[in-house]
Amino acid sequence: MNLDSPILTGSFIRLEPLSPAHADGLVAASSGDPLLYQWSAVPIGRDAVHRYIQTALALREAGTALAFATIRIEDNTVIGSTRFLDIERFAWLPGHPRHARELPEVCEIGYTWLSHGAIRTAANTEAKLLMLTHAFEVWQMLRVCLHTDARNKRSQAAIERIGGKLEGVLRAHRMGADFTARDSWRYSIVAAEWPEVKARLTERLRPA
Numbered sequence: 001m002n003l004d005s006p007i008l009t010g011s012f013i014r015l016e017p018l019s020p021a022h023a024d025g026l027v028a029a030s031s032g033d034p035l036l037y038q039w040s041a042v043p044i045g046r047d048a049v050h051r052y053i054q055t056a057l058a059l060r061e062a063g064t065a066l067a068f069a070t071i072r073i074e075d076n077t078v079i080g081s082t083r084f085l086d087i088e089r090f091a092w093l094p095g096h097p098r099h100a101r102e103l104p105e106v107c108e109i110g111y112t113w114l115s116h117g118a119i120r121t122a123a124n125t126e127a128k129l130l131m132l133t134h135a136f137e138v139w140q141m142l143r144v145c146l147h148t149d150a151r152n153k154r155s156q157a158a159i160e161r162i163g164g165k166l167e168g169v170l171r172a173h174r175m176g177a178d179f180t181a182r183d184s185w186r187y188s189i190v191a192a193e194w195p196e197v198k199a200r201l202t203e204r205l206r207p208a
Helices: 020-029 046-062 123-136 152-163 191-204
Strands: 013-017 066-072 079-090 106-114 143-149 167-173 181-192
Touching: 013 079, 020 046, 020 066, 020 079, 046 066, 046 079, 066 123, 079 123, 123 143, 123 191, 143 152, 143 167, 143 191, 152 181, 181 191
Parallel strands: 106 143
Antiparallel strands: 013 066, 066 079, 079 106, 143 181, 167 181
């Protein structure tokens, strides 16, 4: 599946398709307190960052994922990363209204992490608004899902605040950041829910 490689620009951050040019910035962004990344798979150190980027590029070439570097617009600093993954196009039968589409139908948003200084800023909220807008309004997706470690209560609360619907718990779903087989809480947003979710995200970005 050929994917577009957009640059998604907001007021606070810009999402650029991840490339080797972002390596130094990612190394610096992930160099803070490792306890910040208790539940997230974050590349620490130059070797890990280079592997992270090469893996992301291979998945983009395969058409199954699209990773971004998160750039703070104010000073053009790399402050983290996020991605679309598990991108899937359905094999609609001839005659179905979506049969001729070349665009994906569903995906996950994940592998999101931020530097210490970017946590509790507008960065994550705006990144979700930019990515979900692209998913539902450009790709015209049917569904976007988000997974979080069952132990990560802060992440679960954040997804629920923007309108993600809990579908259930996937047991031993994937390897956790602590190299255990973690359980994942699975949330989703479907196309019909997008206008309400968009309004919530937009409201959260309004100046106090």
